[in-house]
Amino acid sequence: MADARGNRPPARPAPRPTVRRRDGAPAGTGEVTPGGGPLYRQVKEQLVREIAQGRYPVTDPLPSEQKLAARFGVAQGTVRRALDDLVRDNLVIRHQGRGTFVHAHGPERDRFHFFHLVAADGERRLPASRVLSVTRRRANQDEALALEIPPQDRIVEIRRVRDLMARSAILETIVVPDALFPDLGSLPKTQVPNTLYQLYQDRFGVIIHRAVEKITAQAAGRDDVTYLGLDRGAPLLLIERIAQTLDGTPVELRSSRCDTRHLAYFSDIL
Amino acid sequence: MADARGNRPPARPAPRPTVRRRDGAPAGTGEVTPGGGPLYRQVKEQLVREIAQGRYPVTDPLPSEQKLAARFGVAQGTVRRALDDLVRDNLVIRHQGRGTFVHAHGPERDRFHFFHLVAADGERRLPASRVLSVTRRRANQDEALALEIPPQDRIVEIRRVRDLMARSAILETIVVPDALFPDLGSLPKTQVPNTLYQLYQDRFGVIIHRAVEKITAQAAGRDDVTYLGLDRGAPLLLIERIAQTLDGTPVELRSSRCDTRHLAYFSDIL
DNA sequence: TCATATAACTCTTATAGAAGACTTAGAGTT
DNA sequence: AACTCTAAGTCTTCTATAAGAGTTATATGA
Structure with missing residues (x-):
């Protein structure tokens, strides 16, 4: 109990809700809803869907991490985590200072x-x-x-x-x-x-x-x-x-x- | 100039030092020295070296993120970043609640x-x-x-x-x-x-x-x-x-x- | 055996500064 | 007037840190 984090009830009855949001967030166009699971994965899957339906032409960048975070109602770090995954999957490519782009063929x-x-x-x-x-x-x-x-x-x-x-x-x-x-x-x-x-x-x-x-x-x-x-x-x-x-x-x-x-x-x- | 971040001098003379450490860290066995580059990469490379020389048998886990962070004199998140990379490279495998293990053959x-x-x-x-x-x-x-x-x-x-x-x-x-x-x-x-x-x-x-x-x-x-x-x-x-x-x-x-x-x-x- | 506690790890959020890339304003030149 | 160069500013991603909440495996004790 000398834990600085205080006493955490071990058998917490409340399961994690399917979707959570940052408290005061207006939650733009509520798009982080499907499935459940970690937030960053929900964000990732939503982005995959949007990329798949051709929403982001390869010539210009996706919205910035800030904007995506605001839109999804999550922290920037969470969006970043999702984008990192997309980079790993060869789906997008990122250029520091320029932005994040759908990974094009060439x-x-x-x-x-x-x-x-x-x-x-x-x-x-x-x-x-x-x-x-x-x-x-x-x-x-x-x-x-x-x-x-x-x-x-x-x-x-x-x-x-x-x-x-x-x-x-x-x-x-x-x-x-x-x-x-x-x-x-x-x-x-x-x-x-x-x-x-x-x-x-x-x-x-x-x-x-x-x-x-x-x-x-x-x-x-x-x-x-x-x-x-x-x-x-x-x-x-x-x-x-x-x-x-x-x-x-x-x-x-x-x-x-x-x-x-x-x-x-x-x-x-x- | 209405930037909340304040005025940042654009042509900053001081380059990033080759190796940085958290301020008060005792810096255990100073092992984050080689090359330079991002800290998380230095940590990663050091871990690769240690794994390569067989320092961690496949049967028991690597030191916890906490311990590694303390040893390297960096934040836990930085160690985490390094470990994530190792997972991506198929070098280690992580089990929530159990620990991180060198990825064994089977x-x-x-x-x-x-x-x-x-x-x-x-x-x-x-x-x-x-x-x-x-x-x-x-x-x-x-x-x-x-x-x-x-x-x-x-x-x-x-x-x-x-x-x-x-x-x-x-x-x-x-x-x-x-x-x-x-x-x-x-x-x-x-x-x-x-x-x-x-x-x-x-x-x-x-x-x-x-x-x-x-x-x-x-x-x-x-x-x-x-x-x-x-x-x-x-x-x-x-x-x-x-x-x-x-x-x-x-x-x-x-x-x-x-x-x-x-x-x-x-x-x-x- | 079952419940409980603990100690790991995982996930999310927040903040802040560094570094790269582009735009724009202004000085200087042609 | 038109052009070139430079500096400043702004936007972006990148790195690092910190901390709390949630999850899981294991050890402990009844």
Whole structure:
């Protein structure tokens, strides 16, 4: 009982209320309500929702910590905690003195974060792309399932060859729902940029946040022989990627067939 | 000038001192000295050093935040910041009410964090292992280079076949420096456990913290035919891993040759 | 065994100064 | 008049501290 904090009843009957607020706070647009749990997490989840629905364009900053704190009716430190989490999750990026921004795609991020194939010399460069075709067609069974769209829904398919070190090294097929990317199917081959995720973001407001890759070894087939110059039956690396947005909706299917004679997939386990 | 913070001279001459301490702190065993930079980072780095040198066994907790704060002569919140970073880096794990522990290896962690091969049915189980041989020999050029040991130094080589879903699916060769793992080379085949990293940790005090994997497609050779039942020349996945301790020393080379007909490597990009 | 107490850890709030980035006003030059 | 440079001011995030309230695991005693 020599505790400076005084006597704290140990078996406190009152459970923590689902939502608490700073006492005198006017509680702006009461948005810290869902679920319960720690305040900072409620704030975080609300911010994720708002970012997911495209409320903050990547060009200008989120409201300052002060303003967010006032809006949510919590202390600035709590907002800070939430924002720190968002930084950890690669959702936002902060610049001291400038503000906090939704983490946008660009050559930098795409090369280091979403592209794991590295040339034999160890250089990490983003390969040049040669688009073979851009097609609009109906999804097959597997595609509809993976993209969580109704069967027979329209999709856009992009096929391209990517060069690394002046060699055709990757044969890539990309499938996205037509509904999410209007006009993409009508884009001329020459207009398809190298960094697709940046295109998704800038032109269609779709931000790729997460991707799952399934990697297997395959024997080279007809197309691989044609486009990659492999011998028939030669081993190649097949990477099947499903890319998702912030809210977990799958929006892109990508299969990359790689000649790994001068190339390797790198994975860092931290 | 109506700022409540008052007039702050903009061109302040005094730079931040390299090391600061709370004013009256006796500064225990002055250990927050290196480098400079934010206090919380200095604390973090010192803790990493201490963990790396095995100062805290995985069985019992680190000193409480209070004690660490007192020892380093900083506020508890600062220690907390440092510990949060260590949690993020997978170095320690915290249990409310129990304490903070060095994050130990075990079946759980090894299965989900360090083992990325998943059976076709999606189940993530750790495969059973059948050890073929345990050998002590001299390192070749490549091995010495990768392990950063003198050429011709002794190493221990373990070869094993791992079964997934009652199929021989992975042919694995593991190479570690003999110096770091005394007696490992004399271990009978039947005594080699399935989760090696746990063995490294419990028996030799070596904690694997990070691994880099290089993945390519290869054609099946003689051993692959023998042990995996593949046809000669069939495609297989080759995973070459270098595992490191906390301080970045490479301590294990592991090459896994996988039959990916009923198996795939999964990579999650967050 | 069950209740209680204690000692950790976790969460929230508050405050204050440091440091970086941008804007604006004004002096000076072209 | 138009332009350039600099200083001051303001806004932002970053760092550090402190303290109280809440939660959880464990030891203690009836």
